[in-house]
Amino acid sequence: MGQNSFPKTVKQSITTKIQAMVNKKAPIETEDDRKADLQRLKECICNRKNTTIRCKRCANLFFGRILRTCPSHQNVVFLHDMHTCPVCVGPKGDLEELPIDFETYKKLVQLTPLRR
Numbered sequence: 757m758g759q760n761s762f763p764k765t766v767k768q769s770i771t772t773k774i775q776a777m778v779n780k781k782a783p784i785e786t787e788d789d790r791k792a793d794l795q796r797l798k799e800c801i802c803n804r805k806n807t808t809i810r811c812k813r814c815a816n817l818f819f820g821r822i823l824r825t826c827p828s829h830q831n832v833v834f835l836h837d838m839h840t841c842p843v844c845v846g847p848k849g850d851l852e853e854l855p856i857d858f859e860t861y862k863k864l865v866q867l868t869p870l871r872r
């Protein structure tokens with residue numbers, strides 16, 4: 757699709773670095789530690805899928821992800837995640853993710869071209 761925000765290798769190297777940091781600080785793992793780790797990984801949103809985003813200010817649609825801090829990897833930033841609307845530069849708070857897949861998104865965009 758060409759919509760991925762990062763080449764996979766970069767993502768993986770960041771994840772590996774983070775994991776190395778996490779592993780360093782806890783050399784001895786108890787059962788509770790492992791459970792806590794699993795819980796944190798479950799909350800990981802780094803690999804969430806792109807979705808349709810609507811700006812409430814200019815009503816334009818985009819396909820991608822709204823910038824959000826991952827509870828598991830708080831130092832990881834995905835540069836292509838949206839922190840403002842690309843058209844009206846409205847704040848992130850005015851962007852909303854809609855459960856619309858890429859195929860439907862393309863059709864919607866054809867029906868409603870960008871209003872700049």
Ligand SMILES: [Zn+2]
Pocket residue numbers: 799800801802803826827828829
């Ligand atoms: Zn994560």
Ligand SMILES: [Zn+2]
Pocket residue numbers: 811812813814815816841842843844845846
């Ligand atoms: Zn906008």
